Amino acid sequence: MRSNAHFERSGVISVTAAAVMFLLIACPARAADILIVLSGEEAPYVAAKDAASKAMTAKGHTVRVAQLSELADDMPAAMKQKVDVYLAIGSKSATALHEHVKPPAMLFYCMVSDPDKAGLTQGAPASGISMDVPVDAQIKLMLDAVGKVKSIGMFYRSDMQASVAVMKEMEQAMPKGVRLYAIDVSKHSSMAAAIEEVLDQKVDIVWTAPDTTIYDTAVIRSLLLDSMRRKTPVFGFSVPFVKAGALLGVGIDPQTQGEDAAALITESLARSAAGSRSKVSRQTQGGHVSPASASRPAGDHVVEAPRYQTAVNLIVADRLSITLPVELVEKASRVFRPDEETP
Numbered sequence: 001m002r003s004n005a006h007f008e009r010s011g012v013i014s015v016t017a018a019a020v021m022f023l024l025i026a027c028p029a030r031a032a033d034i035l036i037v038l039s040g041e042e043a044p045y046v047a048a049k050d051a052a053s054k055a056m057t058a059k060g061h062t063v064r065v066a067q068l069s070e071l072a073d074d075m076p077a078a079m080k081q082k083v084d085v086y087l088a089i090g091s092k093s094a095t096a097l098h099e100h101v102k103p104p105a106m107l108f109y110c111m112v113s114d115p116d117k118a119g120l121t122q123g124a125p126a127s128g129i130s131m132d133v134p135v136d137a138q139i140k141l142m143l144d145a146v147g148k149v150k151s152i153g154m155f156y157r158s159d160m161q162a163s164v165a166v167m168k169e170m171e172q173a174m175p176k177g178v179r180l181y182a183i184d185v186s187k188h189s190s191m192a193a194a195i196e197e198v199l200d201q202k203v204d205i206v207w208t209a210p211d212t213t214i215y216d217t218a219v220i221r222s223l224l225l226d227s228m229r230r231k232t233p234v235f236g237f238s239v240p241f242v243k244a245g246a247l248l249g250v251g252i253d254p255q256t257q258g259e260d261a262a263a264l265i266t267e268s269l270a271r272s273a274a275g276s277r278s279k280v281s282r283q284t285q286g287g288h289v290s291p292a293s294a295s296r297p298a299g300d301h302v303v304e305a306p307r308y309q310t311a312v313n314l315i316v317a318d319r320l321s322i323t324l325p326v327e328l329v330e331k332a333s334r335v336f337r338p339d340e341e342t343p
Contacts, residue, residue: 031060032084032269037097038067039090039111044254048089048111051258059266061085068093075100085265088128089258091118098126106268110261111254113210115303117162127268127302129260133250134305135173141310142205142235143175144328145248153181153203155194155214160186166209191219192226199230205247210237220244231320239334242311247320248332251309264304309333 034056038045053063068090071078079100086107088094094109095118101107102124109128112118120126143149152174156167167182174180181201188194191214198206206227208215215237224245227234236242236249311334317324318338329335 034063034085035083036065036087037093039092045089047254048258051255052262055262110257121301129304131252133308149204151179151203153198153206157186158184205233207235208237239311247316248312
């Protein structure tokens with residue numbers, strides 16, 4: 001899970017933000033032919049597709065949908081279709097299309113974890129919405145929830161480069177006075193042994209990342225049961241994880257991912273229309289910027305940090321004798337209570 005802080009902005013804009021915004025209003029985007037390509041038929045991909053399609057159809061664009069499997073057999077032939085914008089949903093679709101989509105067609109994506117690792121921030125232009133919640137935001141949530149945190153535990157695999165990168169990022173993000181106990185599961189005979197080691201360290205909270213090489217249903221169940229027995233809270237990487245027994249956590253909503261991808265596409269089409277009808281000169285810039293930025297050119301590598309949900313489990317808090325701050329509970333997207341669930 002990567003923070004977007006490493007994306008550095010560079011470049012010069014030769015007009016003021018107000019002037020660019022005027023051009024966007026005065027020069028609305030033409031209707032575009034948009035092809036949404038899904039990595040698979042899983043429900044989260046479908047939810048993102050439905051939200052994106054609804055938003056872009058409302059703007060007057062023509063939207064078609066295809067599964068990556070339908071295009072994969074003859075990708076070069078598929079690329080000959082009349083398409084202005086491709087929206088890839090999922091990492092498989094995004095990486096496959098990135099090799100073939102050429103300007104003037106534009107490539108966007110959502111439901112992608114670590115766009116940098118996927119190669120989407122280099123080479124041909126591609127912009128989209130990451131699924132990666134910034135590590136510093138997660139650390140802040142843990143500190144807010146548990147209070148005087150002196151140690152955080154986590155699991156990683158030293159034989160997996162991506163897993164080591166997550167551990168290093170977490171290590172670098174540790175606030176002063178907080179120690180990270182990173183347990184290398186590849187050096188343990190089982191996950192049960194790794195879980196026992198991190199709990200033996202008497203950490204204040206165990207942080208988890210969405211790493212399928214470490215976590216599956218059985219591992220999550222074992223971690224939650226053992227941590228509850230040892231009175232150690234767990235920070236979950238999804239809302240269902242929190243519902244299952246983590247104290248709190250974060251999660252990505254597929255519908256929101258689709259809506260944000262559609263907004264990014266709409267904005268870029270408007271900028272293209274404005275640029276084609278003006279002599280505004282810009283130098284290309286890259287980086288992590290907000291969708292509403294009035295200074296971003298189209299056709300660049302833009303990675304948007306996701307809007308994410310926070311969830312808290314008051315049932316677990318009660319069993320662990322932890323009183324969560326009222327402000328944290330009130331701001332949570334999902335609250336799991338002993339007698340009710342509040343969205």
